[in-house]
Amino acid sequence: MVTKGASPSGNSQLTAPSKSGIKGLERQKWLFVLLAIGPSYVGYLLFTLYPNIMSVYYSFLKWDGLSKPKFIWFDNFITMFQDYFFWRALYHNLLLMITIPPLIIIISLVLSYLLINKSFREAPMYKIIFFFPNVLSIVVITLLWVYIYDGSNGLLNGLLKIFGYDNNSYYWLSNPKTSIWLLVPPTIWGAMGFYIVIFINAMKGIPKTMYEAAILDGASHLTRLISITMPLISPIIKISFLFLFLGTFKGFEMILIMTNGGPAGSTEVIGLYMFTQAFSISGRNYGYASAIGLFIFVLLVLGKVLIDKFIPNTDVEY
Template sequence: MIQKQERAASLNYGNRPGWKSKEASQKWIFILMATIPAFGGYLLFTLYPNLLSVYYALLDWDGIREPKFVGIQNFIVMFEDPFVWRALKNNVLYGVIVPPFVIVVSILLSYILVYKSYRMNAVYKVLFFFPNVLSVVAVALLWAFIYDGSFGILNAGLKLVGIDVGNYYWLGEKSTAMWAIIPPTVWWAVGFYFVIFMNAMVGIPKSLYEAAILEGASHRQRLVQITFPLLMPIIRVSAIFLMLSMFKGFENILILTNGGPSGSTNVIGLYMFNIAFGTGNHNYGYASAIGMFLFVILVLAKLLIDKLTAGRDAEY
């Protein structure tokens, strides 16, 4: 009888007054303890600096002297600055050419390795991903040696096939410098997206390809009509990330050319960096205004990609 009463008491323990409120409070304490570190880091290292940049954009400040409030004067100067528009032009060229190249090359390499049973597939996977393991600095220095006019591999290779360009400095000429920056970027980025697309292709049912083979579809038709549509959500996300990195990133350009010759390879991120931290007069206010302008460009680029790829998803 006593055991039955104890058992009934234990079963009714959850119905005691205050038990549910105590359980709810413990639940909220756990949620707060789990989310506060990540949320606090986001507030401290992302949201707060971005909000501070908005404030800095309204100042004339070199980081040392007393800041002077100038309102929207920095934005007026920015829109009248020809160097900003030249850098934006280079960014558009960079952002329009590199992402499609990276995505197409990554998908082709992934398709070949997934649907072609080569004996050394594992070795090829490592080779294709290897450039992404290297730092941007190492990649830039490697390609700077390749493009070197006196000892570069590129000029030597062209000479072997009968094209003698002499001691041509690919990164030192305005006509070729911007185009010479594109191959290192594509070479470095392909490895990462190659792995992403390859893992996505493994999840596509083989029955779709088998049915297409029975109907006489070629590899090109299977790639265009099956693989691309099914990978469209991943392609969209990859295009967005690549576009953002092309507009924000400038490390390889900083090492290869530092925006030269004569600003022909300067981009928005590098121009902003040099204004804030480069040699000469520092102006954090003007650099912050350019940063706000870059933020608007990135948002518009993301919306444009969403619009261009909307309604093109396929399901299986």
Template sequence: MNAGLERNEAVVRKRSGSTKASRQKSVFLFIAIAPSLLGYLLFTLYPNLLSVYYSLLDWDGLTESKFVGFDNFVHMVGDRFVWRALYHNLLFMLVVPALIVLISLILAYLLNNKSYRENPFYKVLYFFTNVLSTVVIALLWAFIYDGSYGLLNGILGIFGADMNGFYWLGDSRTAFWALVVPMVWGGVGLYVVIFINAMSAIPKSLYEAAVLEGARPMTMLFRITIPLIRSVIRVCVVFVVLGTIKGFELILILTNGGPEGSTDVIGLYMFNLAFGKDYHNYGYASAIGMFLFVILVAAKFIIDKYYPEENVEF
């Protein structure tokens, strides 16, 4: 009987110790995630929920607000500037991510599979653009595109093309495509590094077998490398697409949506409505922000549907 009591006491002590350890673990986890959770609630979730409320107001951000319900959304449907900006967003979304991912894949493949002595230098060189701030990149390309002393016109002049002071960012025919180049140039470096790390995990024996079968470098890239790092490419595509849709800093500095609105995008239009010099409508800008959020969610669902996540083992 005493033995039975001792066993029961041992079980109780074991359970008590387990409960105490579990409680300590929960407290530790709460303390560990509390700063990040608080930051997310305070600086991400709360402002977003507040924007939903602001979208129902007629408010300039300073004076007394007026509740207008869904009038801002009704007005947005008939606002041609919103749809023009959305068209530019979609065009950027189709062109920029495709170029960034394709160029990054090719460069990463060359650096990972070719034993160039200068490989470490090339890696630093490609990643250097991500060290630069958006303002620096914008000023650099503003100089390149300048009509009077720009580098691009100077190079074209060497080959006999007299541009006659043509300003690439000041013409509605060229401004949009002139913005694509710095967007791609500034985004390639990060993804080159990501793809190099992913490719370095692929067994070299697969490439050696392909070489013995007579496969060419581009064949190995599209038949071996890309299928095996498909999940990494998918994540990069999501980041690039969503970043292209919501980003507008480079456009703000280089063209501010001009000339004649030929480079305006949703994020920039929203920013100018809320904080522009001549017009302040924080409520309407918040409604456009909600529209931008819907676009981002829709883009994510489209990517998930047509580019599903796959786990590859090798």
């Protein structure tokens, strides 16, 4: 505590706090920090770090979750690299990765630019419409698109009939050659609104004088978007691309509900294959599923390194 004391000359002065008072304040500070972030760290250790460490251990086991585990060293990894279905699922992931993230980024950038620079009177309404899918759950979005693709009463076939094309109640998700590409529209529709909001807020920080100067030079909207907007918000674009890369590679919930990997495994991705190996009714193999999960982790880390290498951080000043 800080107290007033009398000096030899009779004037009052402030004395330094005692050591016990300083220690009491330090204890209170650390107690506050412990109570504030302690539960989060405990949750992280119990539900994230510990399961990940145990999955590395499980990847060296032959174990169905019930019987006694058997240590088999690297047999799961050898089986994985010789598994045709594993590589087929990984190939489907690559198809989606080279399609979905770029399309979401491009569409979100264009729509955000138009909403910021075209001054539409209906811009607030458009923002709500674009962001609306993010309010819905994955299950709702997936069931909605299952209805759209339905052969008997689907909205897509109904629209085609309106324009004079009758495809005899064609069920869109039944063709193994095209079913993987039918996953792209619902994924883009469900994720696009989130990145539109991010890009709009990033573009609001760009000075309007830069656009005015470009307009005086005769630059088109496309030129302004590529030469001014994208370089100035490039860090935001990089982070968004990284999130989409991770989400596309790990995600399988929509595929599980919409096609369950079918028809004939044409939409099975690596996350769904791992899930099937761990929890299928026919046979559970937690060890093999853990080996696949460890491989996914290595690929995600490698992808992050490659993104940092080929899309460096560029700070553009204005």
